Amino acid sequence: MTYTADKPPHTETREELQRRIPGWGADLDPRDRPSVPRERHDTGATGAHWDFPERQEEKRPRERSVEHRTLTPVFGTVAPTHGLSGVIRRYAYRKYSEARAAHWLLLVAADRVDAVESHLRSFATTRPDNPITETGVLSEFTRHGISSRFGRKRADLNHIWIDPIVVAGPWLLAGGVLYSAVRAVTKRRS
Amino acid sequence: MRAMVYRGPYKVRVEEKDMPVIEHPNDAIVRVTRAAICGSDLHLYHGMMPDTRVGMTFGHEFIGVVEEVGPSVQNLSRGDRVMVPFNVYCGSCYFCARGLYSNCHNVNPNATAVGGIYGYSHTCGGYDGGQAEFVRVPFADVGPSVIPDWMDEEDALLLTDALATGYFGAQLGDIAEGDTVVVFGAGPVGLFSAKSAWLMGAGRVIVIDHLDYRLEKARIFANAETYNFAEYHDIVVHLKRITDFLGADVVIDAVGAEADGNFTQQLTATKLKLQGGSPTALNWAIDSARKGGTVSVVGAYGPIFSAVKFGDAFNKGLTLRMNQCPVKRQWPRLFEHIQNGYLKPSDIVTHRIPLEHIAEGYHIFSAKLDDCIKTVIVPSAA
Ligand SMILES: NC(=O)c1ccc[n+]([C@@H]2O[C@H](COP(=O)([O-])OP(=O)(O)OC[C@H]3O[C@@H](n4cnc5c(N)ncnc54)[C@H](O)[C@@H]3O)[C@@H](O)[C@H]2O)c1
Numbered sequence: 001m002t003y004t005a006d007k008p009p010h011t012e013t014r015e016e017l018q019r020r021i022p023g024w025g026a027d028l029d030p031r032d033r034p035s036v037p038r039e040r041h042d043t044g045a046t047g048a049h050w051d052f053p054e055r056q057e058e059k060r061p062r063e064r065s066v067e068h069r070t071l072t073p074v075f076g077t078v079a080p081t082h083g084l085s086g087v088i089r090r091y092a093y094r095k096y097s098e099a100r101a102a103h104w105l106l107l108v109a110a111d112r113v114d115a116v117e118s119h120l121r122s123f124a125t126t127r128p129d130n131p132i133t134e135t136g137v138l139s140e141f142t143r144h145g146i147s148s149r150f151g152r153k154r155a156d157l158n159h160i161w162i163d164p165i166v167v168a169g170p171w172l173l174a175g176g177v178l179y180s181a182v183r184a185v186t187k188r189r190s
Numbered sequence: 191m192r193a194m195v196y197r198g199p200y201k202v203r204v205e206e207k208d209m210p211v212i213e214h215p216n217d218a219i220v221r222v223t224r225a226a227i228c229g230s231d232l233h234l235y236h237g238m239m240p241d242t243r244v245g246m247t248f249g250h251e252f253i254g255v256v257e258e259v260g261p262s263v264q265n266l267s268r269g270d271r272v273m274v275p276f277n278v279y280c281g282s283c284y285f286c287a288r289g290l291y292s293n294c295h296n297v298n299p300n301a302t303a304v305g306g307i308y309g310y311s312h313t314c315g316g317y318d319g320g321q322a323e324f325v326r327v328p329f330a331d332v333g334p335s336v337i338p339d340w341m342d343e344e345d346a347l348l349l350t351d352a353l354a355t356g357y358f359g360a361q362l363g364d365i366a367e368g369d370t371v372v373v374f375g376a377g378p379v380g381l382f383s384a385k386s387a388w389l390m391g392a393g394r395v396i397v398i399d400h401l402d403y404r405l406e407k408a409r410i411f412a413n414a415e416t417y418n419f420a421e422y423h424d425i426v427v428h429l430k431r432i433t434d435f436l437g438a439d440v441v442i443d444a445v446g447a448e449a450d451g452n453f454t455q456q457l458t459a460t461k462l463k464l465q466g467g468s469p470t471a472l473n474w475a476i477d478s479a480r481k482g483g484t485v486s487v488v489g490a491y492g493p494i495f496s497a498v499k500f501g502d503a504f505n506k507g508l509t510l511r512m513n514q515c516p517v518k519r520q521w522p523r524l525f526e527h528i529q530n531g532y533l534k535p536s537d538i539v540t541h542r543i544p545l546e547h548i549a550e551g552y553h554i555f556s557a558k559l560d561d562c563i564k565t566v567i568v569p570s571a572a
């Protein structure tokens with residue numbers, strides 16, 4: 001087999017499979033499956049009663065991909081761009097198409113800036129970010145953190161040690177920025 | 191209202207957030223009764239998806255009760271119990287008209303290469319998700335369906351993504367009777383893919399993971415043959431060996447961007463975010479498929495490039511098929527399969543957690559603690 005023309009045989013027959021597995025072969029006909037054919041013309045089947053949807057009001061300028069002719073008729077309005085992360089995000093959208101690595105790498109960089117900005121801003125509120133509660137890390141104690149991981153053949157143990165660094169990164173960065181700002185001010189005074 | 195809110199990588203909390211409002215005449219506001227955490231949420235949670243903003247509420251798997259409808263809504267009214275596909279889609283654009291609901295062109299200004307998804311970053315349209323007490327549902331006449339009376343709530347919840355996606359993954363494999371099907375990943379999506387492969391006539395279904403408790407589920411729930419890749423020096427060679435050195439006719443990647451098994455891929459993708467995803471499982475899929483075979487990819491990858499072994503796929507003449515799942519297209523058939531008793535999706539739910547404790551919910555699911563497979567979130571107002 002394999003090095004000759006026949007397909008390696010299975011050990012189970014059709015009847016055995018039908019007996020062992022409820023519903024075996026219920027969708028046997030490849031043409032009679034819900035996503036076949038891949039493109040199927042079904043306007044009217046979707047519930048849409050418009051050719052083109054009415055337009056949602058653009059209450060504030062909405063960033064969009066330069067690969068779109070206009071703003072789409074419907075869009076999400078959560079978390080509008082703001083701060084330095086907003087400047088980077090709007091630039092990434094305005095300047096680079098989705099085809100450019102710069103577009104995505106700038107957006108990822110803006111995400112990191114957003115996290116630092118948001119952590120700093122939270123300290124001026126009644127609800128500062130709390131890394132202990134927000135990471136849910138206390139569930140390590142109540143949900144078998146040790147026995148879920150060790151003595152098992154898990155492949156992720158070689159990299160989970162990096163996670164605390166990823167989590168603490170923005171905090172260390174923010175602390176560093178704060179520290180040097182304070183240093184700069186006190187130095188100027190002395 | 192109370193809502194889960196993203197605070198940066200690995201950090202979420204529950205906040206008081208403004209109630210969503212009708213922003214378009216075909217919007218509805220839905221009071222969420224059950225939501226779930228999906229493997230896809232982990233890509234956001236770990237900060238891998240570009241343009242994931244602090245302040246966003248995640249959650250693209252949810253069911254609920256219609257609270258309010260916009261003036262042009264015809265098919266739903268206040269009080270209807272609805273299940274909402276994870277896709278936000280218009281039902282009328284070029285792509286929707288062809289059944290490609292997950293590739294809608296009218297709902298995502300941020301990207302043309304992605305459709306709209308609830309609570310899934312601005313790259314997927316900037317919509318808030320359903321891990322909250324209330325959620326805005328655009329195109330209420332298109333996406334949601336009233337939950338049939340006979341259907342179990344949690345079955346309905348799993349139909350909004352995981353089950354539909356797993357079933358779709360098996361379809362993308364173009365399985366023919368007697369095919370050997372390998373599924374990488376024994377998470378909710380992989381378990382449902384394995385189960386669905388039998389419905390399409392597979393002769394042998396093999397599931398690969400490194401979490402023994404999930405492999406056990408694959409044996410019991412999905413009647414599959416299983417192997418823990420951490421026990422083998424090279425899982426691809428093992429798969430060749432057990433298929434008489436032919437390879438599998440169909441391989442399904444139900445792992446996606448956070449695949450384990452290769453430290454460098456993990457480091458560059460999930461930690462440093464320099465790849466759209468760690469393609470370890472995808473590469474194994476390419477290498478363990480037989481020449482001329484099909485690789486179906488339902489595991490999700492981000493828009494940044496990934497180090498995929500494209501040359502092997504090319505030289506082997508593989509067919510690569512993939513997409514976000516067009517959920518509602520799967521529903522009528524899946525409803526039948528559930529009614530006939532062929533599928534019982536809620537069997538995979540392991541954890542039910544109040545919305546207020548969602549940070550623990552994320553940690554447990556992300557770190558795979560406590561033999562977690564699928565986590566259901568119960569909002570306080572449910
Ligand atoms: N296409 C879609 O529409 C769609 C919809 C839902 C989910 N998804 C994607 O499907 C994937 C799985 O989702 P899920 O909810 O089942 O997630 P999950 O995290 O529960 O499951 C992933 C499983 O893969 C296993 N795994 C890791 N590396 C592996 C490897 N190299 N080989 C084999 N197994 C490996 C993990 O141990 C885990 O059990 C995710 O990437 C998710 O984003 C896609």
Ligand SMILES: [Zn+2]
Pocket residue numbers: 228229230231250276351352
């Ligand atoms: Zn999902």
Ligand SMILES: [Zn+2]
Pocket residue numbers: 279280281282283284285286287293294295296
């Ligand atoms: Zn559309």
